[in-house]
Amino acid sequence: MSHAAYVFDAYGTLFDVHAAVRKHAGEMGPEGQAFSDLWRAKQLEYSWIRTLMGAHADFWTLTEQALDHAFARFPSADPKLKASLLDAYWHLDCYPEVPSVLKSLKSRGARIAILSNGTPQMLQSAVKKAGLDLIIDDIFSVETVRAFKTAPAVYDMVTTTYRLYPNVVSFQSSNRWDVAGATKFGFRTVWINRGDMPDEYADFGPSLILPSLESL
Structure with a gap:
């Protein structure tokens, strides 16, 4: 039909959505996929919570906040990769x-x-x-x-x-x-x-x- x-x-x-982390797999190390999974999960969680609260913030802001959380949860990941990961997210x-x-x-x-x-x-x-x-x-x-x-x-x-x-x-x-x-x-x-x-x-x-x- x-x-x-x-x-x-x-x-x-x-x-x-996992292409950004995969692009830097060598630098991210063995926890890269788990890092990427958490980044995605928190990105979505933040969108649902903000809609329920009536406190909108755009998806790019939530993507950055979710990435910060992922770095906090994975101390082995180098925070210096933040800019590169965000740039890669623009070109998935x-x-x-x-x-x-x-x-x-x-x-x-x-x-x-x-x-x-x-x-x-x-x-x-x-x-x-x-x-x-x-x-x-x-x-x-x-x-x-x-x-x-x-x-x-x-x-x-x-x-x-x-x-x-x-x-x-x-x-x-x-x-x-x-x-x-x-x-x-x-x-x-x-x-x-x-x-x-x-x-x-x-x-x-x-x-x-x-x-x-x-x-x-």
Whole structure:
């Protein structure tokens, strides 16, 4: 079934959030992956807590704060790497299949968009680095509504802008909690389960589960 719009989460779905630490793997040492996992976990935790508190700060600020926490938790990591890691986060690698899949969907006449917690500047940088700027039609950032996913107002940006009913929008995310929020909103959802993780949020299940975007 084709849809009027295919909307993608950015971080973890189109762009590899662990690429920044991996780029400096030699300097990070054996705890690099654990460091990267914590950085990502705290980045998301801070977004949820701030939305619940009604105390918004942009995603770049939270990314920096989460990185500071990771350095505090991993004394073996050299804090002098902070600037390099943050710079790498502006230029994350996209997953190998992303360009061809998005081109194929666009060729069917569908709108292609990103809906992300990232700031417009972060997203534009990542899109340009990946060479996706001529494929993606629109970038929706939570900065417009000043609340992070899974706030319904985030998903509503797409339907309001495109004047579409939610069920004709296909939303893809590697984050199961994000899929739950989008399902509750009414999108057709696809969980890109890159890490072969167990399912959760059973009452808000995806329409489809895929290991990558390749079979979309």
